[in-house]
Amino acid sequence: MKDETLDMLAEIVRSPGIGLGSLQKKLVLDTGKSETILKKINVLLEEHGYPPIVRKNKRLWVSLDLEELEQLEHSVETEQLYALSRKTRLILMTLIIFTQKYTSLNVLANQLHVSKNTIVNDLALIKEQLVKEDIQVGYSRKTGYYFLGKEIAIRIMLIRQLHLLIDGKAQEKLLVTYTTIELTEIYQEKEKLLKLERLLHTQFSNRQLKLLCLLIPLLRVRCLNYQEISTGEYRAIIQIIAASDYQRITQAMAGANLCNEASKKEKAFLVIQLLSANVIKSRGEKMPQLGEVIDAVIERFERRSVIFFEDRKRLKQMLYQHLGPAIYRIKYGIPYEDHDIEPIIKEYQAVFPMAKQALRPLENYYQIQFTEIETVYVGLIFQSFLTKGYLMEQQQRVRAIVVCENGVSVSNLLYQTLGQCFPMIDFVCNISAREFYENPLVYEDIEVVFSTIYLRTTKKIFVVSPLLTQEDRQRLIRMVNKELYNREQGISVEDILNLVKKEVRLPDEEKLRSRLNEYFNLPKKQEQLVLDSKFHRLLPEERIKVSKRQFSFNEAIQCVAEPLLKSRFIEQAFVDKIIEKYDERFPYFVIAPGVAIPHAGFNDGVNELGFSLLKLDYPVRFSNKLSAKVLLMIAPVDNYLHQTAVQAFYNCMLKEEYRQELFGLQTATEIKQFFLKNIQ
Template sequence: MIDYRMSYLIAMPAGVGYSIQEINEKTGLTTEVVIDQLGKINEFLQENSYQPMIWQKDRVYFSDQLTELWLEIQFGKHEWDICYSEQERQALLYLLTFLEKEDLSVFHYQDFFQVSKNTILSDIKKLRDALSEDCITLDYSRKLGFHLAGQENQLRLKAHEMITKIIGTQAGKWGLKKALLTQSKTVEADVRFHLFETIKKYDWSIVPSRIEETVYFLAYILYRHSKQSVLIDEESKKWLSQLTVFQGSQDFLAQFPTVEYSSDEAFYCSLIFMTIIQGEVRETALEFLLECASQIIHEMERLAAIEFKAYRKLLLDLFYHLVPAFFRIKYHFSLSNVLIEEIKEQYGEIFALTKRALHPLEVLTGEKIPDEEIGYFTILFGGEIGNQRELNRVIRYKALVLCPSGISSSLIMQSELKELFPTIDFSLTTTVDQLENISETEYDVIFSSVPLTIPKNVYLVKPIMSQLEKNNLMRCVQEDLLIPGIVVPSVDEIIETLLPYVELKKGVTKEKIYRILNRKMIKKLKVKEDEKPMLSELLTEEMIQLTDEKMNWEEAITYAAAPLLKQEKITDHYIEAMIQKVKDYGAFIHIGKGIALPHARPEDGVKQLGMSLLKVSEPIELLDDPKHEITIFICLAAIDNEMHLKALASLTKILSNKDNLEKLLAATDQQTIMALLKEGELL
């Protein structure tokens, strides 16, 4: 791995001998690291029959060829091995044009990507069509060549979106670096170095997974030629100037004296930094987001009918995540979330509830919250719900959980591991730097989402695992640590056990059997896990009542809970507890649109999971308050924090669908209500 600071080497004139000390001073690296890095560079040059660097009289000599080969040295492969996808080409084509280094032509694009003229013309046409949706045009004139036209803020947001799309691929990163090298040999190193220095100086807590995209975005903005003035509204300027990040942005920009930028650039730079900085509770200007975090938690508790025990910890964790999310959403910075489809599939019910619970953030930003953002909040809440399981266990091993993708992914990873290994005590760490400061005596093993080279056992895991991946992980850990438990045999083990006793038909191979069995296991394991009942399975016809009787809100809750009591799913005490909770905490059970969700804690008298529904002909005022008129009471008897979530997720979808909600409120019989509940499950 070549350290980015070695890029300063290619900015030094070739053919001149340099001492190790001179290279130390130029790169800021220690003698030991410089010698190691020079060795790696020379090794690559020699292995590929290039002219190596020469050591003569304690000085290092290198040729001009080093600059031409720099990307190959960094990546350890040749440029002809790099093949850009259509998406990568179009994103890089936009970014090359965004830099405006020279009069760009089709030939320039061809030369950059090493593809045919027809391929470039096709890419240009498709890119133009895509850009038109954002009021951006890719124009051409003989005088200017290819150039972008549009409002500067929008041009930058599109550049940011393009970077996030390709930053995770090798070809994408190669192209990003190659384009910057046309501007300056050290632009990336300069931006990266001064960004790290600013982070260190101001002690910012950064989400590690967002560093790369930020480095490149800043580099492309700073070295974009003839850029227009960026527009920042006065209200944003006013409160951005109250944050310490504004001073940090000014310090950062001051390190680039040769780069021209407008007076508003420090404010824009502050916005960029705020999209990756975890919240700081000491910033009084961000107190409104702490209040928003509190509202979101209470919404989630209300909608999911749960109570978070470690409220303060959750509040801080949510605040840390909420701050950058607020800035991304409000100012339209894109966010990549490669896990979003897995999150929706494995945590569908929590996703639906989280989406509705984030309403305070939607109001605050005035923007619809993208699914990618909702996904990260979902795994944060999912991790906390998982952590609340009561586990009576004897601690035998200590493990660290390392997930640099951010606090949300870390929490869900920790929660899943706790469920798999109840006899292991897990501690959370979110950066490799934190790991380096922890004594090896404090842990036995590490579960990490990134590869590590350390003497202890390291298990490489995804933040969200499939059932088959969980099963394979359990086997490895139990074999290594001798943890008692029942483990399902692997597909390989099953096949190897059976093969000596069976004769394969013609055309049937071991690999074919493996694929079939693998698919079957995944399907079976998924079915086994999905035991949470649906809304229509809980609210059956006998659990639904309609009445035109006049009653107060306490009588309505008692009436609504009667089917649960009759089927012995609850005790009389549970009804009293539901009523008392409203008296103690207010109309929190009103989940909107005239629907109330009375509930209490499982230990207050729940025997079995259940729900019952009462629809009254005339609205009843909850706590005799006209602001809380209730038409439908849905009593919930939950046995834990999770088994009822699928049913409530379906309920939130019904509440979010205006047509279905109106039909539900207008329903006059049990059959209509049942049909609407089932329809809501399909939304």
């Protein structure tokens, strides 16, 4: 039985009444495949004494709670130790070759309980996969199969395999069953790593802790087989590590009795692993220069995306905790823990190009280039600060905490997302599972826990995905409303509107409906929110102006603001703030040659989201070196709703041929047609 059977069962247990279509979409399954898996689940439930899945109106229920699910998974894991999927078998074969002195065809076939032909086919696939990592699988009569290549490359390949192993089930049991590693070794390394955390005033993510607990014993076996890193590789590591970091980590390792027997070369390799490790929390800045560069990254993001971060200090702390390890990962090519993030990338796609642009100062300073996956996780940190949940005033508010076992980028995004989904709940803090178990009295008055893993607790618990898609949020909102507030369908905006209309006359019912849907984050109206933020809706033809006059900077700002002032989208204070705050030494309004986006903050006199545009024949001066012929003024109502439209405008203006065409247009109608043609 494959892991997908347990994965589907877990989704049904965690989301009672989940629709079959939603389940297929979430697990990327077609109808035939999902029906096959559902049959397997019923067989599994029957074998272990549980009732089958109940179907009603294409929705699914199962009479299993979270604790019973955990027990069932444990039983299945034990049964599967000797019935391996090919993916798991390939991982274990790699680990066996990595750690054992002699690995012939017979040895591999016997250990993995498959035929020699199966091993031959598996080896062919492993060889094919390793070509891109510049590693070969060699063979000799004396040692059997072995890896041929640079030792560092072989170890990084091993780390990738361990990440895949952690994604599956019973990783510790598999390692103990199919290698010479003992379970006690893994537990001993965990105790040492927990002590190391305390000495370093940090906390690794749960996944990172698991990885290190498995990696360290494997490396020890590797060294006993005389496969240490070379002197040249050691020197390359030392050049990467800052002297202060090396001293700090090695002192903590000595204090935790971690790898004291290892050579200085092996300790250096482990230092790199610890410096690049994903953390949940870390106290104190160890890289002062990084803090300065992060300031530049934040400023660049603000200018590029036309926003102002209110909680800038906390954002800087989050970025610092994530970027410190990321720099070492990128420099040394160490793989980052991965998630099924494709749905999240699609949902927040507007933020990632802005994150990529913002990271340029950091890339230049450290002479690195952020990979796509590393950029995505930085983008998620920025995303978590773009919108704020608003608290509903009520006398008795449910108090909740969020328990997340992932890194700082994912855990902070989850915390902010849940706050936006449930404005009626008072989210107190975001912690790890270890903190939850170690401090029960601190959270005694907490009523509800939202957690990425199952926890043993008497409190009401909702197990959630670390990365919530829009569909996940919709399902969770229904579940929480039903279980906490006894509401089957959640909050009805139409009922609220009908009550309000009985008491007062509504000047703009559609606008209030939109704001209420935004506030309560209701699923059916989410598409309308996105549509309302599109460029063409925000810049109608009547707010486009063309002028042949010569303007000063102040005059141009006042002129482009007139359509927004006239329609009461902004107050004069907004215009005054732009003029007052603008410093031509830092001409960040100019986003492309001849194009500028003047703006202020959403608290500086904005009544409604909207754009206005001024096209000039004579460019207006923004600094000694920069001027603009096109000014797009943005009136933002928050840090989020205008992002898609700004990104579309920016992408258009990056193309020189588009800019030149726009500069030559002479009427508002021509300009509107230009944007309709060139901006989707």
